[in-house]
Amino acid sequence: MWGLALICMLIAGAVLGHLPTRASAAAPSLHAATSRMTLAQAPTGLRIAARSVFGQPSSAQSASLQKAKLTAPDAAVGDYFGDSVAVSGSTAVVGAEQKDSGKGAAYVFVRSGMIWSEQAELKAADGAAGDLFGYSVAVSGSTAVVGAVGRSASTGAAYVFVRSGTTWSPQATLTASDGASGDSFANSVAVSGSIVVAGASNKNSSTGAAYAFLRSGTTWSQQAELTASDGGVFDGFGYSVAVSGSTAVVGAYGRSSAAGAAYVFARSGTTWSQQSELTASDGASGDLFGYSVAISYPIVLVGACCKNSSTGAAYVFAPLGTWSEQAKLTAPDGVSGDHFGSSVALSGTAALVGAYGVSSSKGAAYVFARAANEGTWSLQAKLTAADGAPNDNFGQSVALSGTTPVVGAYGKSSNTGAAYAYTLPSQQARLTASDGVSGDVFGYSVAISGSAAVVGAFAKSGNTGEAYVFVRSGTTWSQQARLIASDGASNDNFGYSVAISGSTAVVGAYQHAAKGAVYVFVRSGTIWTQQAELTAADGVSGDHFGYSVAVSGSTALVGAPAKSLSRGVAYVFLSSGTTWSQQAKLTASDSVPGDYFGYSVAIYGSSAVIGAYNKNSITGAAYAFVRSGATWSEQAKLTASDGASGDSFGWSVAIYGSRAVVGSLNSNFSTGAAYVFVHSGTTWTQQAKLTTLDGEYNDSFGASVALSGSTSVLGAPGTNSNGGAAYVFILP
Known part of the structure; x- marks a missing residue:
């Protein structure tokens, strides 16, 4: 199995071959699912903070807005837990395809209030070593789908489970009607209600295909085989899939010398037809556009993780008459090797983009939001693991449902793996003055x-x-x-x-x-x-x-x-x-x-x-x-x-109960x-120092502070070239 960085280099050098799949625990995996101031200068706006970006406390006594670290109760080194993740409402599914000599497993977690707990461990009844059950996962309500890409000499299979109460039971095993050894069916899976889409990117010399299945009652049947109208060898069509209602998106990152493409399909009755072929407006050979895809109709998000020397990018599309590119998302702090776009997720007007290569593969994920009634997208959060370490590959997989992002880090603890669940604040309203005019400085x-x-x-x-x-x-x-x-x-x-x-x-x-x-x-x-x-x-x-x-x-x-x-x-x-x-x-x-x-x-x-x-x-x-x-x-x-x-x-202060927070905005340049x-x-003691993992000179973190209970919000108006940010901390 090849690491993504190696694939990007090979493709950039025009070395193309059989598209890779994750087949061992020895290498990184591939998967598609984010001047100092004086009092006289103060009115320039240092008390304003704009975006909601989550911070990471530097003290071990503190905790960030990360609400839970999900791990398997029977975890073992090399399981790759977190290589795939999915979330729907208060239910998350995490794959661990290398569990038990590659037989694999998937774990279901549920949230009650702010607490996540394991509800079930899913396994294939006919599982065997090397099946890689858990290589891909998807969930919609009480239906979960788990891909076993290695099943039957990599023909592949997908397993459907349903929940009744708190009990999960197998409902069906899905296979391609024309499946063959090496197809890698279920290397990607997606589910929306009673529709499942599974990719088979290595079918027909890696031309690739995807399959749509429909449930009637408790019976699942293949409804269509999806292929690209212009498909070719090594396109890898089906490496990533997504579905929302009657619309499916299929990625083909190898298309056009790995510039990549994604295809939109729409269902009418029992018929699926190709509606559009999506490409990046600035696409170039080796970008791997389509490596990851997501849809929350009518928005489609496509990752291009090798763009610009593997800095990466993601592209937003919408059907304004015809499907067209609306925005290009990038990390403001992105550098070569980050692989931003290696995983993507959408929920409503929020997007989550994984960048597992950040900081020596500690990894990160970025949350973007679209302005109401506008087409503009802005960075809302950079998520990292409070206990992140090099080669964790946090951001290898991402999932998003409402205000709940889940991020996988399969490399954690010698590839034992972990997943991290967060809760995002949601903007409830935009306040404006009834008589506001330019220059009022409303909101200062x-x-x-x-x-x-x-x-x-x-x-x-x-x-x-x-x-x-x-x-x-x-x-x-x-x-x-x-x-x-x-x-x-x-x-x-x-x-x-x-x-x-x-x-x-x-x-x-x-x-x-x-x-x-x-x-x-x-x-x-x-x-x-x-x-x-x-x-x-x-x-x-x-x-x-x-x-x-x-x-x-x-x-x-x-x-x-x-x-x-x-x-x-x-x-x-x-x-x-x-x-x-x-x-x-x-x-x-x-x-x-x-x-x-x-x-x-x-x-x-x-x-x-x-x-x-x-x-x-x-x-x-x-x-x-x-x-x-x-x-x-x-x-x-x-x-x-x-x-x-x-x-x-002392530039800013806040107090609540027995706790106080004091801002020091000019600390560390x-x-x-x-x-x-x-x-x-009568004794006051310092309990923690708060800083941000993504902090840079002139961010002015701590310019404003607020405190209520154990929650503190701190402004950093200099972040993102004075775009500003606010960081939320949960204090001990």
């Missing part, structure tokens, strides 16, 4: 509490600024109110900072009257009214009071980082009925000019954390305060265990980092 600041969100637009109306309240009903968000300062004026920057807790919203206007002000709004029913305007008792011009705000219940915390020669101050306000009054003025015990204490603030109950990112030559610090009765006192000074000059630790602290009694 955001806050959420329960089913209400506040969004700032500080540049609106000549930087007078506004804020907007949105509320959710079910899954629908609607604008409930526009918040406007009663005495607002040009250049106030009202909305530069926002916070919300229950029915109380707080909005900062740090340039109001040159000193700054904060406005409190309260909701009664659906009506929001201004309840108070907060100012510092000792405020003077240039303080930047309101540059940062936070609120928890009846307590508001306001930062004034430029006060007292930029030593900085934070003010605590407390409400009694409808009256707000200043309760405390907080300063750092070791403050010096230029610290910018109060640049960031956070509060939870009687605990507060305040950032001073410019402390100690911009090393930075954060300070924890606690309230006892009406008295606030400094409890701890938080610093990074590995802090260095210029890190800007502005790659960025964040630190998790926990307190027990």
Whole structure:
């Protein structure tokens, strides 16, 4: 069996022969299924993060958004568990074709809540060594299909299993009506409802074929043999297959000197006919377009894993009158040898592309999403295994159902193999201002509490600024109110900072009257009214009071980082009925000019954390305060265990319960980092350092942080050439 890298080199050198299949555990497998800143510079947008990209914590104590690592309970070295994966709803199937001397097995896992557990181990009743049962897998609802490409001297067979309750039983064994030794039938399988499509890429001197089967009751019968209208020797038609409803896609990566092609077939009644031949607009010899295919009608995704010296690419097609290319997907950090596109999956408007060669074959998978009512696709996530190691081949196989990606890593632990399941966040709504115009900077600041969100637009109306309240009903968000300062004026920057807790919203206007002000709004029913305007008792011009705000219940915390020669101050306000009054003025015990204490603030109950990112030559610090009765006192000074000059630790802060997160966006040449602290009694200790596996210089990871329960979201606005990203971590 040949590794994909070798195949790409051979094809690039015009050396063509019998198309390879995975036949031993000795080699990689083939399979088709993703400057530092100052306070004055801050309004350039460092608090904005755009995309949802999952991060990987650098501390062993932490866990990423990876929800489960799936392994076989009877795992053994060389099983190749994870060489094929499939998922449908809360059910995943993972193949291990080298199990028991190549007899093979497939494992069914089910998710309950966020927990995955094994439900069944599937085997062929007539299995024999070398069958490679599990070489390909597919699942649709309670029907699973498992390919055994080595069956009967590589004639091949596919096995159908059905679930009743929690029990899986064999229903049928599918074979090609004209099958012959060496055809490799079921080297790829796909299922949609009662339709199964199986590829046989080595049929007829690797011209290849695919077969469509239909279930009636419990009986399966071959409905059609699919072939390319222009098929030729070594095309490898059928190496990859996909089906959605009455539409099937078949890859032929060897077509046209391995430039590759994919073919779309449509069923009408009992007749299948070729509808289109898909090729890449920039296709070239050796690209292996069609090595992987996926369909979620009406979208088709085709991988070309050897494109550009095996950097790889994937192409999106849609039937706009005729089938046409809509987009080309690539990894923004892709390099030669990544094999991006070696596996692909689709679900609705989300795409998952495997790149098992990334980082010495640790591997990765990339999630892309299509903008609603648009044809543009953007990177949403880069998935990696938290315990990834070279030669794991994570991304060799991928599957996607809704917000659940499953990624196989057959090389894990000396080819024992593993699969990883994730849960993606889903965008529920896009919020826009009812009166928004260009230049408003709507979205510069955001806050959420329960089913209400506040969004700032500080540049609106000549930087007078506004804020907007949105509320959710079910899954629908609607604008409930526009918040406007009663005495607002040009250049106030009202909305530069926002916070919300229950029915109380707080909005900062740090340039109001040159000193700054904060406005409190309260909701009664659906009506929001201004309840108070907060100012510092000792405020003077240039303080930047309101540059940062936070609120928890009846307590508001306001930062004034430029006060007292930029030593900085934070003010605590407390409400009694409808009256707000200043309760405390907080300063750092070791403050010096230029610290910018109060640049960031956070509060939870009687605990507060305040950032001073410019402390100690911009090393930075954060300070924890606690309230006892009406008295606030400094409890701890938080610093990074590995802090260095210029890190800007304290640029952003968040607190929830006994846990705080502090951003350090300029750490490691502005790659960025964040630190998790926990307190027990009066003692705060650093628990973890958060970084991203795909971090690069100037990403500014940690520019913004948020925390709720054990979930932290961290912004990295510099990622992807300032396209921006947000990383989600599940903390210990």
